[in-house]
Amino acid sequence: MKITTEQKRRALVVRIDGELDLHTSPILQERVAAAFTEYPNLRALVVVLSNVTFIDSSGLGALLACYRDLSALGKRFVLANPQAAVRRVLQMSGILNQIDVVDSEAQAVLRL
Amino acid sequence: MNRNGPVDNRMTLSFVSKPENVAFARAVVAMFASQLDFTIDEIDEIKVAVSEAVSNAIIHGYEDQPGEVRVEAILSNGRIEVIVHDSGKGIADVAWATEPTHTSRPDERMGLGLVFIREYMDEMRVDSAPNQGTTVHMTKAPRSATARAH
Numbered sequence: 001m002k003i004t005t006e007q008k009r010r011a012l013v014v015r016i017d018g019e020l021d022l023h024t025s026p027i028l029q030e031r032v033a034a035a036f037t038e039y040p041n042l043r044a045l046v047v048v049l050s051n052v053t054f055i056d057s058s059g060l061g062a063l064l065a066c067y068r069d070l071s072a073l074g075k076r077f078v079l080a081n082p083q084a085a086v087r088r089v090l091q092m093s094g095i096l097n098q099i100d101v102v103d104s105e106a107q108a109v110l111r112l
Numbered sequence: 113m114n115r116n117g118p119v120d121n122r123m124t125l126s127f128v129s130k131p132e133n134v135a136f137a138r139a140v141v142a143m144f145a146s147q148l149d150f151t152i153d154e155i156d157e158i159k160v161a162v163s164e165a166v167s168n169a170i171i172h173g174y175e176d177q178p179g180e181v182r183v184e185a186i187l188s189n190g191r192i193e194v195i196v197h198d199s200g201k202g203i204a205d206v207a208w209a210t211e212p213t214h215t216s217r218p219d220e221r222m223g224l225g226l227v228f229i230r231e232y233m234d235e236m237r238v239d240s241a242p243n244q245g246t247t248v249h250m251t252k253a254p255r256s257a258t259a260r261a262h
Binding site for chain 2: 019021022023054056057058060061085089092093
C-alpha cells in the first residue's frame, strides 16, 4: 500500500493506493494522526479511495477511528470515490450512515 | 457442510499469525477459487471472507502472539469450501459470539468480520472451545452454477 498526502484548502487529502487490511490499516491511522498533530490548523480529512482495490473490517475500523478522532477535534472527514467492491463493503458495514462519501476528490475539497 | 462427492482439488496453506500474511492468504485462496466459474465480484467476496477469518485468527485467536494459522481450500461439487483454523484461545460461547445482533456492531472488528463472511459466503460455521482453537468453515458456489441448478 502506498499513501500520498497533500494539503488543499486547509484539508489534508490522503490518497491510498492498494489494499486496506489488518497489516496496512495501522499505517493509515499513523499517517493521519501524525499529519493532524504536525498541522493542527487542518480542518478536514479527505481520504481518496479510487485506487483502493480491497478493504475489509480492519480497513473500515481504521477509517472509523480516523473519523472519530477528528470529529472529537471538531474536524470534518470525507471519503472520495470508492470503487464498486469497496463501496459495497462500506454500505454493508453501516459506516455510510456516519461518514460522507462523494464521487471525486475535487467534489470533496469543494464541500469543505 | 458435509462433502457429498469426490474432491476435485485441494490445497493447504500454513503460516505464522502475522498481519503481513493476511493479504497472502486471501490472494492464494482467490487464485485457487478461480478454477471454478466465479465472477470477479464473487472472487472479491471470497477474498473479504478469507481476510476476515484469518484476521480474526491472528487478533482474537492468538491475540497478536505468534501462532500458526492453517487455511485449507477444497473444490468439490462445483463449490469451494474454505477452512481457516487456529490453535489459539478459542471462544467460550460460539453461539453468542456469532449472533447477528451481537456481531453487527460496526465498531466491533470480529463481529463485523463475521457479518461479512455470512453475507459473502453461502454457508458459514464456527467450531470453537476455550483453549482449543477456532475453526471457521465457509462454502461458496458460483452464482451461475446456482442458477443452473434451479
